Amino acid sequence: MRWDGQTLDSxxxxxxxxxxxxxxxxxxxxxPEFDGIVFHEIAAKSALxxxxxxxxxxxxxxxxxxRGCSHACVYCFARPSHQYLELDAGRDFDTQxxxxxxxxxxxxxxxxxxxxxREHVALGTNTDPYQRAEGRYRLMPGIIxxxxxxxxxxxxxxxGSLLRRDLPLLADAATRVPVDLAMxxxxxxDDLQQTLEPGTPTTAARLATVTAAAEAGxxxxxxxxxxxxYLTDDTEHLDAALxxxxxxxxxxxxxxxxxxxxxxxxxxxxxxxxxxxxxxxRYRALYGDGSYAPKRYRQExxxxxxxxxxxxxxxxxxVDHNTGGAASSASEPARTEVRRAEARDPDGEWRRTPSAxxxxxxxxxxxRPAGAEHARTRLxxxxxxx
Numbered sequence: 001m002r003w004d005g006q007t008l009d010s011x012x013x014x015x016x017x018x019x020x021x022x023x024x025x026x027x028x029x030x031x032p033e034f035d036g037i038v039f040h041e042i043a044a045k046s047a048l049x050x051x052x053x054x055x056x057x058x059x060x061x062x063x064x065x066x067r068g069c070s071h072a073c074v075y076c077f078a079r080p081s082h083q084y085l086e087l088d089a090g091r092d093f094d095t096q097x098x099x100x101x102x103x104x105x106x107x108x109x110x111x112x113x114x115x116x117x118r119e120h121v122a123l124g125t126n127t128d129p130y131q132r133a134e135g136r137y138r139l140m141p142g143i144i145x146x147x148x149x150x151x152x153x154x155x156x157x158x159x160g161s162l163l164r165r166d167l168p169l170l171a172d173a174a175t176r177v178p179v180d181l182a183m184x185x186x187x188x189x190d191d192l193q194q195t196l197e198p199g200t201p202t203t204a205a206r207l208a209t210v211t212a213a214a215e216a217g218x219x220x221x222x223x224x225x226x227x228x229x230y231l232t233d234d235t236e237h238l239d240a241a242l243x244x245x246x247x248x249x250x251x252x253x254x255x256x257x258x259x260x261x262x263x264x265x266x267x268x269x270x271x272x273x274x275x276x277x278x279x280x281x282r283y284r285a286l287y288g289d290g291s292y293a294p295k296r297y298r299q300e301x302x303x304x305x306x307x308x309x310x311x312x313x314x315x316x317x318x319v320d321h322n323t324g325g326a327a328s329s330a331s332e333p334a335r336t337e338v339r340r341a342e343a344r345d346p347d348g349e350w351r352r353t354p355s356a357x358x359x360x361x362x363x364x365x366x367x368r369p370a371g372a373e374h375a376r377t378r379l380x381x382x383x384x385x386x
Contacts (some may be wrong), residue, residue: 026101037070037095038135044100049109049119059155065139067098068147069127070200071159073225074271075186078126080263089147089263090270094199097133104142111150121147124182130160132199141169148173155180157223160181161201161209167216175216182221183210183250187232187319188241194226194227195275207248214249222250222314226258227288227301229293230279233257242312253314255305261291305318 026041068082079089087096100106110116123129129134129140144166147154154177156163156170163181173179183208187193193203203211213220222245225234230301231239245253262270266285272280286293293301309315 033136034070034132037097039097039099041101043102044106046110046350047100047103048110058121059125061121062104062125063121063123063129063143063300064126065100065103065123065129065132065137066127066133068093068096068098070094070132070199071128071157071197073186073197075196075228075258075260075264075268077259077261077264079267080261081126083263087092090267099133099137100139101137104146107143108146109293111146111152116150116152118150118152120155121152122176123154124184128158128160129156130158130162132160132162134160141168144169144173146364147175151177153178157182157184159184159197159200159206161205164209164212167212170213170218171216176264179218180221181213181218182215182223182254183207183222184223184225185241185245186224186226186228188237188244189232192231196271203244206382207244209247210248210250214251219251220249221254222248223251224253224255224305227255227295227305228258229280233301235304235308239308242308242314246312246314250314253312255301257293257301259291259293260287265291310354358381 022044024043029041030037031039047063051060065167068356069076069078076093082089082093082096085098087093096131099284123140123143129143131308134140151222156179170179170181183206185203187196187342190203193200200206209223210220224241224245228240232238242346243251258268269280269283272283286297292298296311304314
C-alpha cells in the first residue's frame, strides 16, 4: 500500500543527501499513522543477499525488505548499517526507513533462475521484517509465497506480533518447504522494555505470538538476545523469563551477551547515562576497551543460564545450523548442503570473528554510493561514552 498525497519533495530535509544520490529512490513518504517516521521507497536491484563463504554465521542467504527499524531498540547491532546512506546510526535508524517496494517481484525473478539451488534463506537477520511498516506495505505475504512456490526453505526471526497475521500462509508454506520461526524477546521487565525497545510489541504480546505459532504446528525458538549486563542477567530474572517462555510453548532458547560495536555503543551509552547512570562505571569496565563483554563475564553468564535452560527443557537438543534454532523437518541432505562450521563458542555465544554485524558492514561498504561517508551517530549533545 502507498500513501497518495503524502509524498515529500526530494529537496526537503527528510530526503537526506545519501538518499538523494540513489538512482533507485522512488519517493519519500510520511503518513500521520507513523508520526515522526519517513519511508523512503526504493526500487531494489536484488532481493537475495549472499553471506560470504568464509562466514561462520549459520545462514547462507538473507532477505531484508526494510532497512532501519521503528522498533527503535537501543542496543540493535544493525544500527551502523544505516550509515552507508549518510543516515546516522541513532535516531535516523529509528525514523528514516528504507522500503524495498518491489522486493517481491525481484525475488520471484531471482528464484526462477536455473542457477538457484534452493538453499536456506533467513529473514530478520538485519532489521525486522515484521516491524510496524509491514502492516501497511504487506511485503511478507508475497515473500513467503515466492519462497514456498520455488521450493526454498526459509526461517524468520522477529520481534513483531504481526507474524500472527501470516501464520495461515506460513502453515501452508510449511507443507511444501521447511519453515523455522523464532521470536526475539530480550527483556521481561515491562518498564525496562519500554525504555529500551520503545517501538516493539510488549513482552506479553510476543509470548502470545509464540503460543499462536506453536498452536499452528511450529517449533518456535526464542532468542534471548542480548542479555544485558546488570539489567537482565541475574538468576531470578533469567529463571522467571525462561519459565514464561516454556509456558508459551517455545521449544528452545538461544542467548548471547550484549555486543556494542561502534555506532551502537554511543546510542546505548546515551540511554544508560540517562536511565541507569549508576551502572555507567560497571559498563565502562566491561565495554570501555571494545565491543564485546570480557570472556570472564561471558563464562559467568553461561554458568548461570545454561543450567536454567536445561532445567526448563529449552536446551538446543536438535539444532538447525542454518537458523540457529530448533531443527525443522528439512531432510538431512538439504541441511547438510548449506551447513556451516559450528557458529557458537563453548559459552553459547556467536563466535566473535567475524560476527554477523561485521559481515553486514562489509557488504554495505562494498555497495556504498560513491562519495558517501559514514554519518556520525547524532546524540543530541549526550554523546559521551561509558
